[in-house]
Amino acid sequence: MMMKKRFRKTAKVALVLVYLVIAAGAIVRMTGSGMGCPDWPKCFGYYIPPTDVEDLQFKPNHQYEKGIVIIVNEELQVAKTDFVSGDNLDLTNWETYTAHDYAIFNPVHTWVEYINRLLGALSGLPILLFTIMAIWLWKDRKRFLILSLLTVFGMGFQAWLGKTVVDSNLAPYKITTHMVMALVIVAIILYLIFIAKSQFKNQKFNLPFRNIIIIATLLTLVQIILGTQVRQFVDVQNKLSGYLNWDFSELAPINFYVHRSLSIAVLLLNGWLFWTNRTMHLGYNKINLVMLCIGLEIVTGIAMYYFNFPFSTQPIHLLIAAILIGIQFYIILESSRIKTTLNAT
Secondary structure, eight states: OHHHHHHHHHHHHHHHHHHHHHHHHHHHHHHTOTTSSOSSSSBTTBSSOOSSGGGGSOOTTOEEOTTOEEEETTEEEEESSOEEOOSSOOGGGEEEOOSOOOOOOOHHHHHHHHHHHHHHHHHHHHHHHHHHHHHHTTTTOHHHHHHHHHHHHHHHHHHHHHHHHHHTTSOHHHHHHHHHHHHHHHHHHHHHHHHTOSOOOOOOOOHHHHHHHHHHHHHHHHHHHHHHHHHHHHHHHHHHHOTTOSOHHHHOOHHHHHHHHHHHHHHHHHHHHHHHHHHTTOOOTTHHHHHHHHHHHHHHHHHHHHTTOOTTHHHHHHHHHHHHHHHHHHHHHHHHHHHHHHHHO
16 A cells, blocks of 8 residues: 555656656747757767857867767767867768758757756656556556556657657657657556545546546647647747747737637636536536636737737646646546446446
8 A cells, every 4th residue: 555655656746747848848949949959869969968169169189979069061060989089170080960950059949958858857767666666566456567667668759759859850740749749648647646546536427527528638639739830830930030020910820710719619618517517516626727727728828929929928838738638637537437436336
């Protein structure tokens, strides 16, 4: 029983860290720092990235290690082996980085992206820890180990996706896939937290409520995907016209208007869930948090549209959406448990 409690607490820590990674990823996009580290998993070939562009320029009579990156004629050059440089640059010791042609150093972008990667690595530690704990729980709870291993695999796959995002120079569909995979990891961890729970509240099963919460959750997922596409449009416009040196309300793409229209459906569906839960005393108290998240989503969405993306509104908007879909998924789990219990009796 004690190991089970520790398992659940560790899973909660992992969940918080994964949400922090999602927030950090949103800040990376907001600041345009996605290519701050143009290689992966290191950053310009270093475990701790440089702070000055001079560190990326050729140095005579300098000890270079294999994989170190320098910038030559707006190209990334990677050291082939360990060597000591001569008085002049000898390109036979270097090979051109071919995954992409991005070769710009911005120290702010570099460190924003680097911190994002550090948080990603940090989030893996509690996942490894609760996977080890799951071995001790194997006899009684085989699902713990299977799902824990699935989470470890998911984190590895997510890291690989991060590499492909960088190698593709931030291809939009890969960014969206990266985001969806993060939500899949959140869902698995939430399921582990749920099945490791010892006591459950008195809640009632209601079939319409359960069906609508599933639809509402899927709609939130669609909204998140549409939101990443809108953000991609913003990134493109920033490159063309300068950072927010343009009017979003005049240039907004069709995806935005679909996204905004669907928000009405999100509000209505979840409002019905809130009303049904309250009037029928179903006991799903987390629906109150759902409505709070939707309210904050509306506020940040309005701020982005009418005030041209005030600082931090975009990452807050995305983080709240990720929290929202996590809460909705947990309510689905609660409702499913009650249905299973009823069927068993």
